[in-house]
Amino acid sequence: MSDTESTKPGHEHPAHLAHHFDNPQQQYNAGKLGMWLFLTTEILLFSALFCWYAVYRAAHPEVFIYAHKFLDVNLGAINTIVLLFSSLTMAWAVRASQMGDRRTLVITLSLTLLCAFAFLGIKSIEYRHKWHEGLLWVSRYDPQHHDTHEGHETAHTQAATTPAAVPVVAAASATTQRDAEGRIVETLVIKEPAKDLHVGPTGVVETWTEKHEMTQGHAAKMGESPRLAGLFFSIYFVMTGLHGVHVLVGMGLITWILIRGARGEFSAQYFAPVDSVGLYWHIVDLVWIFLFPLLYLIH
């Protein structure tokens, strides 16, 4: 793939060769290095979120164990397969562009795009469920009417029992009770120590008890709903949301190279944009590969 003919600087340059590069090989190498460096920044961008996840999971394990059951493993697994398949078609597309095979390129890129649509479609179904059930980030966490959800939840037994218990809570805290996380835990007691655990020395914690009563609609039957259960959904929405934004960007990029590819702009000598978009897409995939088990498959 790298056997580009060595164009001497004096010769006529190929159209895609920028004036400040000596030859296509140099330009290709520069572009590839630049792309890898960019991907490094992407990984670091997400790494802060993974840190957040790690810190909070260590501090509130019960929140994660409890709340992950509300995620739909089946939909998550389907999405994982969809994305993995899209990575295959993307890699295929890169290969096709290197071979100068325009038809395969267009087909595989279209398939990749289709997978991206499917992924976001399924994601939006999941989001909609969470929205209806009030399974939102911590300040808006207010679980209700889970009966709409049972179709999916029956998949795993524990989860099937818990949602049924939640509606009671909703009745108790109807209006703007966004502080529903004030529920008290019976099994794993968090109570006051939880705050000291993470913010003690700064002395800023007293606000918790001042502003948020601990007494709100506590469903006795629930038993297991930890006080900060909404934190899990904060993490869930931010992480999958940022990932979703990356998928959207990726769809834009794929469309761009799809159009260029359909015009026949790529050849064995020039395929760097397809290569770069491919790398980006694989990173987007990779992030999901970590998100899926960390969010959906907790034990």
Add this chain to the structure above:
Amino acid sequence: MTAVTTNHTPPSLTPDLVREDNYLTHGSGIMSWLFTLDHKRIGVMYLISVIASFLLGGVFALIIRTQLSTPEGVIWTTQLQFKLYNQMFTLHGAVMIFLVLIPGIPGALGNFILPLMIGAKDVAFPKLNLLSYHLYVIGAVVIVVSIIFGAVDTGWTFYAPYSVRTDTAVELMVLGAFILGFSSILTGINFIVTIHALRPPGMTWFKMPLMLWALYATSIIQILATPVLGITLVLLAVEKMMKIGIFNSAYGGDPVLFQHFFWFYSHPAVYIMILPAMGIISEVISTYSRKPVFGYRFVALSSIAIAIIGFLVWGHHMFPNGQSTLLGTIFSFMTMLVAIPSAIKVWNWLATMYKGSIDLKTPMCYALAFLFLFAIGGLTGIFLGSLATNVQLHDTYFVVAHFHYVMFGGTMIGFLAGLHHWWPKITGRMYHQGLGRLGCLLVFIGFNLTFFPQFVMGSHGMPRRWARYEPEYWPYHAASTVGAYIQLVAFILIAVYLLHSLFRGRKAPANPWGSGTLEWQTTSPPPHDNFAVAPTVDEPYNTDNLVYDPAIGGYVNKPTDTPAGPAAVPH
């Protein structure tokens, strides 16, 4: 503001250069500047924008110092008004750090000089370079607009939980900083790829000028640290708007986590600011001592070492903030380690000057000022890096003085050294050396008068960020304010003679200082494509074949070579 300034400068530069084909005359009109892909023009635009931002941040600083010239406060005297003081020092910090210090040397001088130093036509990704500048301008505009919507009063560190509680426009300010972060990342990527891919044959890694090593190390930090700041600021804004419970303890969040995330970027960012300045000092000291840099490899690798160790010290900002003693001890130890590569640099610079033929041109004066001020800034860092003394000095004026010695005494003085060193190359004009030295002296005196008393009052317990203070600190504050105004005079002087040089300055020869690096082999200012003839690559600081030619007021190759002058050396 930026666009207007950009609009003004080129015509003022051009009148009697019209007949020459150089980058300034290559294309005319605002659009040929605002959408240029030429790294030199982008560098000049950065330069103008950074100087404009410096002016803005400087005005904020003067307001702060004026307020503090009496214990009761001159401008604001009531509790309600003190919010304005908080906004003022926040803006001073944010503007100086995000708009001046971080993009200053890489964006302005680095963009101009890096491709020239490796004899390339441009950076690897010119469009990305332009995008990076545009993002810088957009970010700057967002930050200025945020002042209108409620200037942030959190301090430039945006510590939670106050930053999510305050009614000021934190979201806009962090959005601006986020955009600036992107700009910074793109510059970093561009520089690394350029250095990897576009070095000329013969320039191996250890034949690169040290400025390039410094910029390379800087770029590594920009790439690895800035994304973390970006996501942290996004999370902060999301926390403020949606209350997701990440940094706000009222929702189960952890304010200390914010500090970890923030300093994971912001401490390495200190090295983003200082490393390029160190690169400039290496160039300047070598040039004006007429000697190659002593211990070249050590100086080169110490830049990389600083970049790496710099990532492992962020916790020293949080010794009293709820960090475990064990972590504190580790971070303290790592902080001490940074002293080693820093000291390697300083000693090697001193050794470079030893028995050199020192020529006290303006850039060299700044380099000497740098050595003095950076030594003080660095050594006081050791006080702050030690656990025990840190607890005593934390959040006092000692800290303020320390980071101003490093940031201003280090980065800004390095920037001024570089600006004076490359001014002839950038503008094609020589400035007045006497006034240049006087300006340097005034900056030096004003700076020390401003910040040295702050060490003393800080160690006596004067807390930072206070709008008024006990009368016992008055003498120190008074001296500090006087120093600030001396700096104002100094910068006016510098602006006057530099602007004067643009119109009346003697035309610069290709190599006025007798430097051995490649950028001096082309004309001043360089042509659009940088080099008429590909430059010859040699040891970076080899000046043996240069000889002073009084007729042109610059250095040329010894007559045995081509007599046509340094730009025409055949490959």
